[in-house]
Amino acid sequence: MTQQPRAWAYLSRVVEPPCTELSALAARVGPVEAAERVRRGAVSARLGQRTEARRDIDCAAGDLDRIGRIGGRLLTPDDDEWPALSLTSFNGVDVRRLPDGVAPLALWVLGDTPVGEVAMRAAAIVGTRAATAYGEHVASDHSEGLAERDVAVVSGAAFGIDGAAHRAALAAEGCTVAVLAGGVDVPYPAGHSALLHRIQRTGLVVSEYPPGVRPARHRFLVRNRLVAALSGTTVVVEAGLRSGAANTAAWARALGRVVCAVPGPVTSSASAGCHVLLRQGAELVTRAEEIVEIIGRAGEFADEPARPSSLLDTLTDTGRRVYEALPARGARSADELSIESGLPVAQLQGQLALLEVAGLVVQHDGRWRLPKPAKST
Amino acid sequence: MTQQPRAWAYLSRVVEPPCTELSALAARVGPVEAAERVRRGAVSARLGQRTEARRDIDCAAGDLDRIGRIGGRLLTPDDDEWPALSLTSFNGVDVRRLPDGVAPLALWVLGDTPVGEVAMRAAAIVGTRAATAYGEHVASDHSEGLAERDVAVVSGAAFGIDGAAHRAALAAEGCTVAVLAGGVDVPYPAGHSALLHRIQRTGLVVSEYPPGVRPARHRFLVRNRLVAALSGTTVVVEAGLRSGAANTAAWARALGRVVCAVPGPVTSSASAGCHVLLRQGAELVTRAEEIVEIIGRAGEFADEPARPSSLLDTLTDTGRRVYEALPARGARSADELSIESGLPVAQLQGQLALLEVAGLVVQHDGRWRLPKPAKST
Numbered sequence: 053m054t055q056q057p058r059a060w061a062y063l064s065r066v067v068e069p070p071c072t073e074l075s076a077l078a079a080r081v082g083p084v085e086a087a088e089r090v091r092r093g094a095v096s097a098r099l100g101q102r103t104e105a106r107r108d109i110d111c112a113a114g115d116l117d118r119i120g121r122i123g124g125r126l127l128t129p130d131d132d133e134w135p136a137l138s139l140t141s142f143n144g145v146d147v148r149r150l151p152d153g154v155a156p157l158a159l160w161v162l163g164d165t166p167v168g169e170v171a172m173r174a175a176a177i178v179g180t181r182a183a184t185a186y187g188e189h190v191a192s193d194h195s196e197g198l199a200e201r202d203v204a205v206v207s208g209a210a211f212g213i214d215g216a217a218h219r220a221a222l223a224a225e226g227c228t229v230a231v232l233a234g235g236v237d238v239p240y241p242a243g244h245s246a247l248l249h250r251i252q253r254t255g256l257v258v259s260e261y262p263p264g265v266r267p268a269r270h271r272f273l274v275r276n277r278l279v280a281a282l283s284g285t286t287v288v289v290e291a292g293l294r295s296g297a298a299n300t301a302a303w304a305r306a307l308g309r310v311v312c313a314v315p316g317p318v319t320s321s322a323s324a325g326c327h328v329l330l331r332q333g334a335e336l337v338t339r340a341e342e343i344v345e346i347i348g349r350a351g352e353f354a355d356e357p358a359r360p361s362s363l364l365d366t367l368t369d370t371g372r373r374v375y376e377a378l379p380a381r382g383a384r385s386a387d388e389l390s391i392e393s394g395l396p397v398a399q400l401q402g403q404l405a406l407l408e409v410a411g412l413v414v415q416h417d418g419r420w421r422l423p424k425p426a427k428s429t
Numbered sequence: 430m431t432q433q434p435r436a437w438a439y440l441s442r443v444v445e446p447p448c449t450e451l452s453a454l455a456a457r458v459g460p461v462e463a464a465e466r467v468r469r470g471a472v473s474a475r476l477g478q479r480t481e482a483r484r485d486i487d488c489a490a491g492d493l494d495r496i497g498r499i500g501g502r503l504l505t506p507d508d509d510e511w512p513a514l515s516l517t518s519f520n521g522v523d524v525r526r527l528p529d530g531v532a533p534l535a536l537w538v539l540g541d542t543p544v545g546e547v548a549m550r551a552a553a554i555v556g557t558r559a560a561t562a563y564g565e566h567v568a569s570d571h572s573e574g575l576a577e578r579d580v581a582v583v584s585g586a587a588f589g590i591d592g593a594a595h596r597a598a599l600a601a602e603g604c605t606v607a608v609l610a611g612g613v614d615v616p617y618p619a620g621h622s623a624l625l626h627r628i629q630r631t632g633l634v635v636s637e638y639p640p641g642v643r644p645a646r647h648r649f650l651v652r653n654r655l656v657a658a659l660s661g662t663t664v665v666v667e668a669g670l671r672s673g674a675a676n677t678a679a680w681a682r683a684l685g686r687v688v689c690a691v692p693g694p695v696t697s698s699a700s701a702g703c704h705v706l707l708r709q710g711a712e713l714v715t716r717a718e719e720i721v722e723i724i725g726r727a728g729e730f731a732d733e734p735a736r737p738s739s740l741l742d743t744l745t746d747t748g749r750r751v752y753e754a755l756p757a758r759g760a761r762s763a764d765e766l767s768i769e770s771g772l773p774v775a776q777l778q779g780q781l782a783l784l785e786v787a788g789l790v791v792q793h794d795g796r797w798r799l800p801k802p803a804k805s806t
Contacts, residue, residue, distance in 0.1 A: 186694055186696070189696065190695060190696070302782075302783045303783075305782060306779050306782045306783055314695060315692030315693065315694075315695065315700075315704060315707070315713070316692065316693070316694055316695075317563055317567075317692075317693055317694060318567060318691060318692065318693075318714075318715040318716070319563070319566065319567070323692075324715075327692060327713060327715050330692070330707065330713045331712075331713050332785075335708075336692070336704060336707045336708050336713075337695075338695040338701075338704050339695070402683055405679075405682060405683045406679050406680075406683055408709075
């Protein structure tokens with residue numbers, strides 16, 4: 053049965069990822085047959101072109117030996133712990149529509165945690181290498197909060213925001229995942245070698261590139277899609293206007309995930325990219341709870357920030373009548389509230405708008421309810 | 430013809446604003462007849478109740494004398510410069526649906542600028558009294574930028590954000606409007622007496638309360654609706670969770686205006702209210718141009734922040750094909766782009782999503798175009 057892993061290892065190196073066509077072929081005919089066809093050149097013209105340069109190179113045995121010697125493994129779609137990054141759809145998004153594919157062919161992994169399990173409950177915390185003290189503080193804070201709530205922190209091991217996110221997750225004894233743009237045995241940046249070693253002890257270091265592959269510029273962009281794909285949401289903490297974090301956010305959005313961004317001073321160029329994302333519809337997050345709410349288990353809502361009880365005091369009599377017409381549980385339509393409060397619907401609408409802005413009611417699909425009470429967890 | 434102003438002055442004091450019913454009565458039968466009916470108690474039971482306490486008090490002559498002596502005037506719906514705060518609708522919103530009315534009965538004004546003209550092109554800059562240096566800096570910056578673009582800055586003359594906004598507009602020789610919660614001859618806060626005097630020399634000090642009326646707690650909330658109503662948009666610069674600025678924002682929203690908020694550090698409690706507004710859908714603004722774009726003349730768009738030319742370099746070949754399929758002017762549907770680029774629609778969609786996130790294309794009603802080029806103004 054060593055034939056299968058060797059075939060996957062061969063396929064993993066023979067093409068520069070991503071390559072949907074090769075993944076699809078392996079899924080259809082199995083990795084051994086797929087490898088055989090690639091070797092013989094018995095593939096489509098396009099795939100033939102993409103595999104031509106490397107099809108005669110077979111380092112599979114050496115690669116598997118190398119990953120084994122450093123305590124790692126090659127994870128393939130044949131494994132149970134393969135993450136639910138289906139080739140055809142992911143969270144309801146048909147990823148075959150994405151031109152260059154999303155799912156990796158295979159993953160080279162350091163660390164014992166099952167990748168599939170981690171990806172079920174993970175958030176990416178990413179941002180600029182040129183982070184400010186504020187950005188590093190917030191990245192640490194959010195990462196710590198996620199770790200405390202059993203959410204894995206995925207990032208790219210870069211200096212700045214990425215590093216702060218990984219370190220805080222480690223400090224909180226949470227699981228953190230570093231996705232590299234080169235082989236997992238090529239620590240990058242070199243200054244983060246020690247950090248990457250710490251990550252693999254309790255978390256995961258992951259790459260779709262075989263051992264020994266050096267990170268190249270285009271590989272960072274390809275890698276970013278895996279950061280987004282392995283996470284329920286991508287949170288951009290600080291990003292300049294040309295930060296790679298915007299690329300990760302773009303992938304997250306293309307994959308149908310919620311993109312989050314942390315606001316900062318409008319005077320800080322390190323927050324300018326975040327503000328662009330927020331203006332384009334990214335979710336503004338201020339606390340880890342809000343991130344957990346997005347990726348979290350159903351029913352796990354962030355506590356509202358403590359509200360002054362006197363907010364109710366500022367209501368007009370009419371406002372209070374509308375407010376008090378809402379049931380403790382469940383939602384009501386405007387018509388139902390009109391009957392309950394004795395106010396005409398036209399008058400009700402203005403009041404509901406005011407109450408909604410004050411955060412005293414929430415609307416969903418045209419029905420109104422009281423905000424969920426804060427949970428005591 | 431002194432009968433009319435005296436009738437308006439009487440009406441302005443006889444009821445505690447806002448009072449839609451009295452405004453409607455004055456509009457229907459004229460101010461003189463309305464005043465007469467109120468005096469005789471020949472009004473609806475509700476209006477009778479609301480005017481009972483003051484209907485025998487007539488300080489109209491004294492009030493008009495007092496405002497005249499300090500160089501001010503009483504502005505009424507009979508005047509040409511009455512702002513377009515129609516009783517029945519405003520920017521398409523039927524304000525009669527708002528329970529307590531929006532349009533003031535009359536306005537007591539210091540300053541020579543026509544109120545109606547100012548309200549045509551004005552933005553409210555509001556925020557907490559407990560402003561940080563960051564908040565005051567941004568308020569000044571935005572206010573200066575608005576003044577330079579001939580946009581009047583409306584605020585409430587409070588300490589903190591309001592004061593910074595007024596001062597910066599004055600320094601930039603722009604028009605600024607202070608809306609008070611008491612008589613225009615009762616400078617409040619007292620520490621802003623000198624500021625208010627400077628404002629009235631080149632801008633406007635406005636109130637719906639007759640001379641001598643002291644600001645009371647509930648009057649600040651009532652006043653906030655005028656700040657919102659006189660402005661094309663309301664910008665909250667800094668606000669704690671229980672700041673009055675949230676009330677102004679609520680009014681703006683109820684009036685169908687865009688609410689803007691300035692982000693700040695998530696670690697700053699002075700920005701917490703802004704972040705709540707942003708999470709509820711307020712527009713994130715970082716520069717005055719973005720505010721002007723919202724209230725501005727058609728075609729006046731904010732320049733995009735300088736984008737690195739190398740963003741295009743990060744495109745895949747497919748991405749570039751889609752990008753290059755877009756015409757220099759005008760928009761295209763996905764089907765048209767598919768024909769132009771030779772790519773299947775399914776593949777196109779993912780690319781367009783990526784290009785959109787990168788800000789390289791914009792979508793409107795399912796049609797795609799290049800972003801408007803920066804204007805050289």
